[in-house]
Amino acid sequence: MPNILILDCRQEVATFNPWPTRYEDFDVIPGHELIDRHRNTRSSVAGAIDVFEANAGVRMVPAFGASACSGGILDAPGFKRLSGELLHAVREAPPVDGVYFSMHGSMVAEGKDDPEGWLLEQVRKILGERIPIVISLDLHGVVTERMLQQSDAAVLYHTYPHVDLVETGERAAALLLKILNGYARPVTALVNLPALVRGDELLTETGLYGKMLKDAQAFERSPGGLAAGLYIGNPFTDVPGLQSGGLFVSDRDPDLASREALKLAEFFWAVREKLHQPLLPLEDAVRAACAAQGPLLLMDAADAPSSGASGDGNSILREVLRQKVRQSFLIPIIDAPAVQAAMAAGIGQEVRVKVGGTRDPGRFQPLELDARVRLISDGRFAFEVEQGHADAGPTAVLECGSVTLVVFSRPISLHDRALFLAHGLDPAHFHATVVKCPHWHPRYFESWAKGRINVDAPGATSANLHYLGHTRCKRPIFPLDAQVKFEPRVKLFSRNGALE
Numbered sequence: 001m002p003n004i005l006i007l008d009c010r011q012e013v014a015t016f017n018p019w020p021t022r023y024e025d026f027d028v029i030p031g032h033e034l035i036d037r038h039r040n041t042r043s044s045v046a047g048a049i050d051v052f053e054a055n056a057g058v059r060m061v062p063a064f065g066a067s068a069c070s071g072g073i074l075d076a077p078g079f080k081r082l083s084g085e086l087l088h089a090v091r092e093a094p095p096v097d098g099v100y101f102s103m104h105g106s107m108v109a110e111g112k113d114d115p116e117g118w119l120l121e122q123v124r125k126i127l128g129e130r131i132p133i134v135i136s137l138d139l140h141g142v143v144t145e146r147m148l149q150q151s152d153a154a155v156l157y158h159t160y161p162h163v164d165l166v167e168t169g170e171r172a173a174a175l176l177l178k179i180l181n182g183y184a185r186p187v188t189a190l191v192n193l194p195a196l197v198r199g200d201e202l203l204t205e206t207g208l209y210g211k212m213l214k215d216a217q218a219f220e221r222s223p224g225g226l227a228a229g230l231y232i233g234n235p236f237t238d239v240p241g242l243q244s245g246g247l248f249v250s251d252r253d254p255d256l257a258s259r260e261a262l263k264l265a266e267f268f269w270a271v272r273e274k275l276h277q278p279l280l281p282l283e284d285a286v287r288a289a290c291a292a293q294g295p296l297l298l299m300d301a302a303d304a305p306s307s308g309a310s311g312d313g314n315s316i317l318r319e320v321l322r323q324k325v326r327q328s329f330l331i332p333i334i335d336a337p338a339v340q341a342a343m344a345a346g347i348g349q350e351v352r353v354k355v356g357g358t359r360d361p362g363r364f365q366p367l368e369l370d371a372r373v374r375l376i377s378d379g380r381f382a383f384e385v386e387q388g389h390a391d392a393g394p395t396a397v398l399e400c401g402s403v404t405l406v407v408f409s410r411p412i413s414l415h416d417r418a419l420f421l422a423h424g425l426d427p428a429h430f431h432a433t434v435v436k437c438p439h440w441h442p443r444y445f446e447s448w449a450k451g452r453i454n455v456d457a458p459g460a461t462s463a464n465l466h467y468l469g470h471t472r473c474k475r476p477i478f479p480l481d482a483q484v485k486f487e488p489r490v491k492l493f494s495r496n497g498a499l500e
């Protein structure tokens with residue numbers, strides 16, 4: 001009867017966002033609540049729980065969970081406390097036979113470029129070399145050699161937008177059970193690619209990424225295949241380990257894993273130029289929006305809180321006011337002091353407020369405007385896209401001429417229309433809506449919008465990668481440098497003599 005330790009620690013960090021993440025930004029779940037909090041949700045831990053519960057002999061030892069909305073670098077005291085609690089829970093746990101650890105892969109803490117690798121190393125020190133550890137990772141994870149050295153296998157999300165978290169947890173848990181039952185001895189082949197990519201071709205359903213993924217999935221289903229995927233890093237996590245690559249885990253077959261990883265990496269390299277998002281300059285984008293038939297979507301993925309941006313970007317708002325547009329625009333923005341000013345003024349009142357630039361002042365200058373306070377709320381509402389509730393903090397709807405602003409206080413994922421609908425605002429009734437999220441399920445926006453314009457606005461998660469100013473990732477790297485050469489090289493990882 002194997003005892004399986006369950007750990008969950010996830011955050012995606014955009015290092016270009018200067019607003020630090022703190023311990024308090026995490027939803028920390030103690031071990032005894034972990035299963036109830038995840039059961040029947042859309043998380044990887046939920047998928048793993050399903051598999052473990054379906055196996056009568058397994059006893060789960062839920063130890064620790066923590067997750068936060070994407071954001072800036074986790075400060076040193078925050079990571080010290082978070083990692084301290086996680087490792088304390090591991091030390092206090094009863095003896096275990098295996099570990100499932102759910103991670104993102106793109107965490108960064110002050111002074112720690114690879115917190116996940118470090119955590120795995122510490123967990124190993126506590127539990128010993130022989131305990132199998134299977135991790136699950138976001139395909140936007142920065143996969144480091146240390147992570148692969150310290151774990152027995154890594155299982156990646158396959159879909160983008162990410163709709164297979166549960167399935168990823170299921171695949172990871174099933175693989176861990178196979179290892180524990182002696183049916184699998186994983187050998188991982190990693191092929192890194194000096195490339196950073198972003199854009200529509202990475203959508204699983206319609207893009208080139210989906211084509212590459214099919215090969216990885218076919219490998220997983222093949223007799224010797226245990227897990228496979230393609231990771232693209234998070235282009236906004238500027239750390240030495242940042243790059244893309246293929247990760248193939250076979251059962252004791254280094255040649256098979258290597259061959260498949262190389263094949264995928266070479267295909268990826270050949271199509272890299274296509275894996276980029278064409279963007280329209282800000283001024284042209286607003287003009288194009290005014291000239292087009294609505295309702296439209298203005299994509300401001302550069303300021304997407306779900307990717308780790310600050311969410312206080314006001315450049316599209318500034319341009320819309322500068323061009324004195326007549327059509328109705330709906331714009332979300334984070335600005336806690338502006339909400340406080342609106343609350344002090346009261347519903348129905350006129351207020352002069354500064355909007356934007358409270359979290360990333362180096363990039364955005366506060367914009368002073370006169371507005372009418374239409375509505376105030378506590379910013380708590382249900383997401384459309386996933387189970388769970390948003391807590392955007394105090395929120396105000398402000399009207400400034402033809403522009404309606406939804407101003408909120410804390411970063412939340414804007415994957416769907418929930419922020420708007422919860423405040424009585426249907427984006428379909430506006431000429432243009434600014435969407436601060438790179439991609440979403442089509443039913444929330446695409447199905448009713450007449451068009452979509454990808455705006456080249458400033459922001460910590462801009463798809464215009466040249467603009468961001470990477471200084472720490474390994475160079476040369478595509479597309480930041482010219483004439484980057486790709487020399488395919490396989491790195492193999494295995495534990496406990498699987499390669500012998």
Ligand SMILES: [Zn+2]
Nearest residue numbers: 138139140162
């Ligand atoms: Zn992701």
